Amino acid sequence: MLFVFDLDGVIYRGNQPAPCAAQTVAEIRKSGHLVFFLTNNSAKTRIQYAQKLAEMQIKASPEEIMTSAYATALYLKENGFDGATAFVIGEEGLFAELSPIGVAFAEPSEDCRADVVVVGIDRSINYLKLKSAQQAILHGARFIATNRDATYPLENGRVEPGAGSIVAAVEVASGVSPIVIGKPETYSLEKILGLTGSKPEETVVVGDRIDTDVAMGKTAGVKTVLTLTGVTSREDILELPPHLMPNLVLENLCHLIQALC
Amino acid sequence: MLFVFDLDGVIYRGNQPAPCAAQTVAEIRKSGHLVFFLTNNSAKTRIQYAQKLAEMQIKASPEEIMTSAYATALYLKENGFDGATAFVIGEEGLFAELSPIGVAFAEPSEDCRADVVVVGIDRSINYLKLKSAQQAILHGARFIATNRDATYPLENGRVEPGAGSIVAAVEVASGVSPIVIGKPETYSLEKILGLTGSKPEETVVVGDRIDTDVAMGKTAGVKTVLTLTGVTSREDILELPPHLMPNLVLENLCHLIQALC
Known part of the structure; x- marks a missing residue:
C-alpha cells in the first residue's frame, strides 16, 4: 500500500x-x-518540509514529499516552460522549486511581461505584484495557480488566507482562469x-x-x-x-x- | 432631464x-x-473629484458627485452602523466618507474584530489587511464591498486591478459574499x-x-x-x-x- x-x-x-x-x-x-x-502549500521547499517533519520525529526524505510548488515545476518542464520567463507571486518554496528548471524570474513592474505567471501563497502580496500578474496575463502569459486553497489552518484552530484568495484576485483582475496544479x-x-x-x-x-x-x-x-x-x-x-x-x-x-x- | x-x-x-x-x-x-x-471608484473624496473635474474645466460641486464610498457611508448610516467599528480596506476617499458618520476604524491585526468590514480599492493592500478582513468576517462582521469593478482604465488604454480584485480575495478567504453598494x-x-x-x-x-x-x-x-x-x-x-x-x-x-x- x-x-x-x-x-x-x-x-x-x-x-x-x-x-x-x-x-x-x-x-x-x-x-x-x-x-x-x-x-x-507552496511556501516551503521540500527540504524545509522534511526538516519540519524531522523536528516532529517524523522521518521523511525530500524525495518523499510532493508540494504544489514542485508539482508546478514538473508541469512547467513537461510543457516546455523550462528556460521561459516567469512572473511569480509566491514565497521561498516556489522560487526554489522553479529555479532548477531554468526559468528566469521577471521583476514586478507596471509593464510586466512573461511567458508564464505562477501564483501561489505569498504573505508579501501587494498591489504592484497583482498588477504585474494582470499585465503579463493580459499580454499573453499562461496563468498557472499552484492551488486554490481558500484558507490554511493554524495552531490555535484558526485559519489564514490561502493561495486561493490571491489566485482569485489575479483571476478577477485579468479575466482569465488559471490552470490549477495542486x-x-x-x-x-x-x-x-x-x-x-x-x-x-x-x-x-x-x-x-x-x-x-x-x-x-x-x-x-x-x-x-x-x-x-x-x-x-x-x-x-x-x-x-x-x-x-x-x-x-x-x-x-x-x-x-x-x-x- | x-x-x-x-x-x-x-x-x-x-x-x-x-x-x-x-x-x-x-x-x-x-x-x-x-x-x-x-x-x-472609492479612492478619492467627492471634493477631490470636484477638483479633478475643475482642472479639466468641468464645473461640478461635491454635492453633484456620488462615489461608491459616499454611497457606502449612506448605506451604513441607514442600516444602523453609524458609530459602529469598521475594518476598512480602502484609500483616502473611503476613510474620509466614513468618518463623518462616526464609525471607529479598527487597525489591521492578526485577531481583528469589527461590526462591519468595508472593502474598496486599496493600492496599499497587503496580506495582514486580507487576514484582518477575513478574521473579522469569520467572527461575524457584516461584509460590504464598495463595488466589484474588475479593472480601472488608465490614460494609455491600459487597465489596472480594480476593487473587485481585492473583494474577490476577501470573499474567498472568508467564504462570505459581500453586500455590494456600487x-x-x-x-x-x-x-x-x-x-x-x-x-x-x-x-x-x-x-x-x-x-x-x-x-x-x-x-x-x-x-x-x-x-x-x-x-x-x-x-x-x-x-x-x-x-x-x-x-x-x-x-x-x-x-x-x-x-x-
Whole structure:
C-alpha cells in the first residue's frame, strides 16, 4: 500500500503535531508500506518540509514529499516552460522549486511581461505584484495557480488566507482562469504514483479537506480517509453528496492502522 | 432631464479628459438639464473629484458627485452602523466618507474584530489587511464591498486591478459574499434620484461599462448611453444579450446632445 498524507491539518497544524502523527507514520513504514507527503502549500521547499517533519520525529526524505510548488515545476518542464520567463507571486518554496528548471524570474513592474505567471501563497502580496500578474496575463502569459486553497489552518484552530484568495484576485483582475496544479487536480498525485510505481487501487489518500484531498482522491480512484484535525468538522460530513463521501472518517491518525490494515 | 455621468472611461481616462467632455457637460447645464457624476471608484473624496473635474474645466460641486464610498457611508448610516467599528480596506476617499458618520476604524491585526468590514480599492493592500478582513468576517462582521469593478482604465488604454480584485480575495478567504453598494446595484442611483427629485423616465445614465453602468441603468428603468472611450469596444456590443443593450452607443461624448435632446 501507498499512504499519501496531506500535511497542514493532518500531520500538523502550524508547528503543533497532530495526535499520533509520528508513531502512525513510523508504524506504517515498519509494516512495509510506502509513505508520501502531499501538500498544496507552496511556501516551503521540500527540504524545509522534511526538516519540519524531522523536528516532529517524523522521518521523511525530500524525495518523499510532493508540494504544489514542485508539482508546478514538473508541469512547467513537461510543457516546455523550462528556460521561459516567469512572473511569480509566491514565497521561498516556489522560487526554489522553479529555479532548477531554468526559468528566469521577471521583476514586478507596471509593464510586466512573461511567458508564464505562477501564483501561489505569498504573505508579501501587494498591489504592484497583482498588477504585474494582470499585465503579463493580459499580454499573453499562461496563468498557472499552484492551488486554490481558500484558507490554511493554524495552531490555535484558526485559519489564514490561502493561495486561493490571491489566485482569485489575479483571476478577477485579468479575466482569465488559471490552470490549477495542486489538489483537487490529480496531477501531483499522478506524479507520486509514477515515482513510487503504485497503482490507484493500492493507494490511500489521508487528508483533512473535502474540497481538495477527498475530491482529488475520488477523481483518481484511490481510497480516501478524512481526519477531523483540520478544517472539516463532523457536521460538514453530514451534508456531503455521496460522490464526495470519504471511505473512512477518523477523529485523528491514532486509529488509522487498525482501521485500514 | 437628469444626466448621470460615469467618470473613469467616460469623462476621463486617468488624467486625460475624454473628447468633448467639458463642452458637453456645459451645454447640458446651459439647456437647463440636471447633471450628476457617479463613480464606483472609492479612492478619492467627492471634493477631490470636484477638483479633478475643475482642472479639466468641468464645473461640478461635491454635492453633484456620488462615489461608491459616499454611497457606502449612506448605506451604513441607514442600516444602523453609524458609530459602529469598521475594518476598512480602502484609500483616502473611503476613510474620509466614513468618518463623518462616526464609525471607529479598527487597525489591521492578526485577531481583528469589527461590526462591519468595508472593502474598496486599496493600492496599499497587503496580506495582514486580507487576514484582518477575513478574521473579522469569520467572527461575524457584516461584509460590504464598495463595488466589484474588475479593472480601472488608465490614460494609455491600459487597465489596472480594480476593487473587485481585492473583494474577490476577501470573499474567498472568508467564504462570505459581500453586500455590494456600487454599480451595477441601483442603491447609489436611487440616492441620486432622491437628491435631485428626478424620476427614472426622465433620467439617462452615460457610462463605458456594460456590466456596471448599463446593467444598473437597465435594472433601474432609466435610459442608458454607452460611450466607447473606456473599457467596452464596438465588438463587445455585438455579443450583448438584448436585456443589456444600451439605448444608444456613441464613439465619445461629442454628439450626445444632438443624439438625445
